[in-house]
Amino acid sequence: AQSVSQHNHHVILSEAASLELGCNYSYGGTVNLFWYVQYPGQHLQLLLKYFSGDPLVKGIKGFEAEFIKSKFSFNLRKPSVQWSDTAEYFCAVRGASKIIFGSGTRLSIRP
Amino acid sequence: GAGVSQSPSNKVTEKGKDVELRCDPISGHTALYWYRQRLGQGLEFLIYFQGNSAPDKSGLPSDRFSAERTGESVSTLTIQRTQQEDSAVYLCASSHDRMNTGELFFGEGSRLTVL
Numbered sequence: 001a002q003s004v005s006q007h008n009h010h011v012i013l014s015e016a017a018s019l020e021l022g023c024n025y026s027y028g029g030t031v032n033l034f035w036y037v038q039y040p041g042q043h044l045q046l047l048l049k050y051f052s053g054d055p056l057v058k059g060i061k062g063f064e065a066e067f068i069k070s071k072f073s074f075n076l077r078k079p080s081v082q083w084s085d086t087a088e089y090f091c092a093v094r095g096a097s098k099i100i101f102g103s104g105t106r107l108s109i110r111p
Numbered sequence: 112g113a114g115v116s117q118s119p120s121n122k123v124t125e126k127g128k129d130v131e132l133r134c135d136p137i138s139g140h141t142a143l144y145w146y147r148q149r150l151g152q153g154l155e156f157l158i159y160f161q162g163n164s165a166p167d168k169s170g171l172p173s174d175r176f177s178a179e180r181t182g183e184s185v186s187t188l189t190i191q192r193t194q195q196e197d198s199a200v201y202l203c204a205s206s207h208d209r210m211n212t213g214e215l216f217f218g219e220g221s222r223l224t225v226l
Binding site for chain 2 (some may be wrong): 046049094099100101103
């Protein structure tokens with residue numbers, strides 16, 4: 001069975017700091033990987049996704065993520081965060097069929 | 112409408128009552144998911160429909176939970192004999208899996224409170 005782990009429950013950063021949110025998955029076969037974001041008061045939306053090819057994927061708003069197959073990881077990064085990045089971030093994995101989400105990481109940015 | 116529509120947006124019920132939550136996916140989306148999000152927690156997978164295939168019910172927490180979907184249209188999630196631990200936001204999402212994008216489009220959710 002597939003599973004997803006997000007190790008950071010709550011991350012607090014100052015504006016312009018660099019961000020890295022961890023995501024590890026467990027699945028024996030080919031996977032599709034996603035990061036979703038939920039801004040306060042809004043519904044979940046796709047930030048970026050990996051299907052195949054270049055393991056470094058770029059998403060909206062300057063976010064990127066790197067798929068490291070040997071580490072079963074898909075960490076989310078942003079070189080310089082803004083106050084508007086305050087949100088909940090969810091990593092997700094699709095194995096054979098269904099999409100499973102991690103427990104989420106709440107990101108708070110100090111202005 | 113253009114997006115995933117869920118109703119009711121809020122439901123308060125008494126312990127032991129049955130509730131029915133509705134999801135209207137984006138037209139043409141073959142895949143439909145139900146997730147549960149308890150306060151301060153992540154998304155818990157409940158059930159997955161893909162076209163006319165048998166649904167993946169592996170996430171349903173007990174036999175009090177059931178879901179139906181007619182073809183590639185509306186889905187209903189039914190919770191019988193509700194308990195206080197059923198209180199959560201129930202999220203529906205749809206996807207155009209034929210295009211294999213895997214991108215889920217979420218509704219606003221149905222917030223269920225069991226007193």
